[in-house]
Amino acid sequence: xxxxxxxxxxxxxxxxxxxxxxxxxxxxxxxxxxxxxxxxxxxxxxxxxxxxxxxxxxxxxxxxxxxxxxxxxxxxxxxxxxxxxxxxxxxxxxxxxxxxxxxxxxxxxxxxxxxxxxxxxxxxxxxxxxxxxxxxxxxxxxxxxxxxxxxxxxxxxxxxxxxxxxxxxxxxxxxxxxxxxxxxxxxxxxxxxxxxxxxxxxxxxxxxxxxxxxxxxxxxxxxxxxxxxxxxxxxxxxxxxxxxxxxxxxx
Amino acid sequence: xxxxxxxxxxxxxxxxxxxxxxxxxxxxxxxxxxxxxxxxxxxxxxxxxxxxxxxxxxxxxxxxxxxxxxxxxxxxxxxxxxxxxxxxxxxxxxxxxxxxxxxxxxxxxxxxxxxxxxxxxxxxxxxxxxxxxxxxxxxxxxxxxxxxxxxxxxxxxxxxxxxxxxxxxxxxxxxxxxxxxxxxxxxxxxxxxxxxxxxxxxx
Numbered sequence: 001x002x003x004x005x006x007x008x009x010x011x012x013x014x015x016x017x018x019x020x021x022x023x024x025x026x027x028x029x030x031x032x033x034x035x036x037x038x039x040x041x042x043x044x045x046x047x048x049x050x051x052x053x054x055x056x057x058x059x060x061x062x063x064x065x066x067x068x069x070x071x072x073x074x075x076x077x078x079x080x081x082x083x084x085x086x087x088x089x090x091x092x093x094x095x096x097x098x099x100x101x102x103x104x105x106x107x108x109x110x111x112x113x114x115x116x117x118x119x120x121x122x123x124x125x126x127x128x129x130x131x132x133x134x135x136x137x138x139x140x141x142x143x144x145x146x147x148x149x150x151x152x153x154x155x156x157x158x159x160x161x162x163x164x165x166x167x168x169x170x171x172x173x174x175x176x177x178x179x180x181x182x183x184x185x186x187x188x189x190x191x192x193x194x195x196x197x198x199x200x201x202x203x204x205x206x207x208x209x210x211x212x213x214x215x216x217x218x219x220x221x222x223x224x225x226x227x228x229x230x231x232x233x234x235x236x237x238x239x240x241x242x243x244x245x246x247x248x249x250x251x
Numbered sequence: 252x253x254x255x256x257x258x259x260x261x262x263x264x265x266x267x268x269x270x271x272x273x274x275x276x277x278x279x280x281x282x283x284x285x286x287x288x289x290x291x292x293x294x295x296x297x298x299x300x301x302x303x304x305x306x307x308x309x310x311x312x313x314x315x316x317x318x319x320x321x322x323x324x325x326x327x328x329x330x331x332x333x334x335x336x337x338x339x340x341x342x343x344x345x346x347x348x349x350x351x352x353x354x355x356x357x358x359x360x361x362x363x364x365x366x367x368x369x370x371x372x373x374x375x376x377x378x379x380x381x382x383x384x385x386x387x388x389x390x391x392x393x394x395x396x397x398x399x400x401x402x403x404x405x406x407x408x409x410x411x412x413x414x415x416x417x418x419x420x421x422x423x424x425x426x427x428x429x430x431x432x433x434x435x436x437x438x439x440x441x442x443x444x445x446x447x448x449x450x451x452x453x454x
Contacts, residue, residue, distance in 0.1 A: 001413060002372040002391075042439050044372060045393075073272060073439045075393050092300065095268040097395055097437065118263065120302045120333075120344075122368035122395045166368045166397070197366045219366050244372070 003245040004044040004220035005210055007227040008201060009034060011080075012052040014064060018224050020177030022129070022143050025051070028228050028236055031064065035071045038227075041240040045075040047100065047169070047222060049127070053081025054103045055144055060087060062094075069094040079127055088115050092123065100125045100169065103144065106151075109163055116164030121196065125167035126160045128153070130186060132174055138186060141173045154193050167197045169222065175203030179225050179232055182213045191217035205232070207241050214245060221245070254450055255291045256280045259334075261309040263301040268436040269331070269446075276447050286318035294450060295319075295326050298436075299333025303357060303398070306333045307347025319350055327427045328352075329383070329449055332396060335423070335430030344398050352428045354403035355420075360396075362415025368397040373412040373421070373433070381409050381424045383449045391441050392421070392433035399432060 009031060010017050016034050017025030028034065031048070038046050048068055053060060059081045069076060078091050079100025088099050104111050105126055116124045130153060131141040140149040140156065157168055170190055172183040182203045191198055197219035204210060204223035213221050230237040256273050258266050260282050270280040283289055297315075299306055310316050319328070330338045339349045342357035360367050372393050377386040384390070394412065399419040402408055410422040412432075423430045429449070435442030 002374075004371050039439075069267075070271065072268075073275075073437070073443070075395070075434070075437045092265055093267065095265055095271070095436075097265075097300065097434070118301060118305060120300070120368070121397055122370055123300065167370065195366060196368060197370050219371070 001246065002044070003214045003218075004199070005241065005245045006045045006047055006199065006220055006222040007038050007043055007240065008047045008049060008222045008224050010224065011048060011050050011064070013061075017051075018177060018228055019051075022141075022146070022173050022176055032067055032071065034238060035068045037238045038240065039072050039074055043074060043240050044245075045077065045220070046072065047077045047079070049078075049100060050080025051143070059083065060091065062090060065091065065096075066094045069096055077125060079125070085114055085118070088119075092119060098123050098125050098167065100127050102127045102129070105160060106149070109159060112160060112163040112165050116166070121164050121166030124165050125169050125199075126165045127169040127171065128156065129171050129173050131172075138189060153190070157190060157193055161194065161196055165196065167199060168194050169199040169201060171222075172202030177225055178203055179205035179229075181205060181209050182221065184212060184216050187213050187216045187218045207243065210245055254278055254294060256294045256296060256450055257283045257289055257291060258296045258298060259315060260284050261299070261306050261313070261315075263305045263309060265300045266298055269296055269298050272436045272443055272446055273450065276443055276450070278450050285313045286315060292322070293326055295328045297328060297330040297334035297337060299331055299335070299337065301333055302344055303333060303336055303342035304345030304347045306337060307345075307349065310337055310350075311348065316348070316350065323352070324427070327449070328429070330428075330430040331436070332432060332434060335400060335432055336398060338423075338428060338430045339400060342398060353400075353407055353423055353425050353430065355400045355407070355423065357398040358401045360399055360414070360419065362417055365415025368395065369414055370395045372438075373414070375410040375412055375421050376418075377410045379409050381422070381429065382452050383424075383429055383445060384409055384422055385444070385448065388444070389441075390445075392431075392435065392438040392445075393442075394433045396432060400430065
């Protein structure tokens with residue numbers, strides 16, 4: 001049984017960027033070129049997130065995301081600015097296997113069940129951004145206004161799953177772009193309440209990090225910097241490990 | 252000889268990735284919405300992303316149910332994911348009929364430990380070879396589903412995958428009808444090889 005190691009591409013307009021703590025997006029290159037490289041490297045899956053769509057009150061950039069899907073003979077997911085069933089249907093018709101929701105879930109949780117009843121749970125992922133407060137507790141972070149949401153993380157996870165969500169993607173804001181390791185405590189905390197696949201994101205710096213998260217219950221591991229930079233000195237080089245992430249490597 | 256692959260479009264399914272993969276392999280494809288659109292009707296793909304009920308409804312509304320049942324000996328058909336589930340009698344996922352080509356019903360995956368939906372890559376354990384599946388080479392495919400095909404006749408199962416301590420059918424076939432639980436169109440070179448061998452043998 002393989003576990004997924006997933007490059008997450010952040011796009012702003014027509015640019016691929018890499019953020020640090022959800023700020024200061026650094027330009028990495030053209031999304032089309034980067035997706036082509038990942039496809040050629042036969043990555044397990046790719047997630048494309050337009051982090052500027054909802055911020056700028058616009059919908060998905062359909063032209064770009066269609067072009068990206070056309071490059072993929074691998075599984076792909078898209079998130080950013082999806083508000084309606086029409087948006088979702090259009091994205092699936094391009095060949096995306098999953099759509100990723102965040103703002104649309106908080107504004108209208110029922111949207112998840114609408115998409116899931118038509119496309120199946122496996123086609124709907126919920127992305128949650130999590131930040132630790134001063135006492136180290138996990139809080140939901142709103143990347144639009146950079147404020148903490150007055151909601152309980154586990155309650156939201158449970159609600160989403162009950163509505164038909166088929167994957168929880170959890171992203172540590174404090175570790176984003178820092179390459180200081182994944183938040184294993186966060187994996188353990190959510191896994192207890194999560195019967196659907198759990199993907200952990202934020203801080204990935206090595207293959208060992210990914211294995212550790214899998215050992216603690218993650219079904220998949222996402223990363224940005226790890227696949228985009230040559231080392232911690234951050235020379236841009238798109239790469240992907242040749243060894244698959246499997247259970248056989250686990251104790 | 253260039254072969255024509257006709258891909259059945261049930262509107263709730265994704266057809267583009269499949270047609271892209273066949274085109275990249277040098278095959279000609281047509282996306283067909285109703286039996287009247289068929290040019291050849293020899294090599295058919297019944298794809299599926301979505302849920303059973305809307306897919307089943309479309310299958311019969313668009314005339315495919317009657318057409319495929321009446322002309323069963325004339326074509327080679329591959330059902331993918333929900334398309335595979337449509338080859339059986341029905342699904343616990345929702346109401347609606349299947350084609351009844353294979354004695355099977357889709358049931359929810361229930362395991363002690365593993366997450367459902369089942370999403371990810373699996374190596375197949377090939378139980379018996381068929382014309383499409385080459386057991387002599389390494390096979391790894393991408394799965395994305397919550398339901399699996401429970402076959403009444405276990406000899407219809409050609410390959411299984413292991414998940415959560417249990418085994419589930421990955422490839423089933425009966426004569427000219429084949430169903431795959433995974434997504435060859437998303438399984439890069441492994442999927443391309445499978446689609447190529449499906450497309451290449453003569454009917």
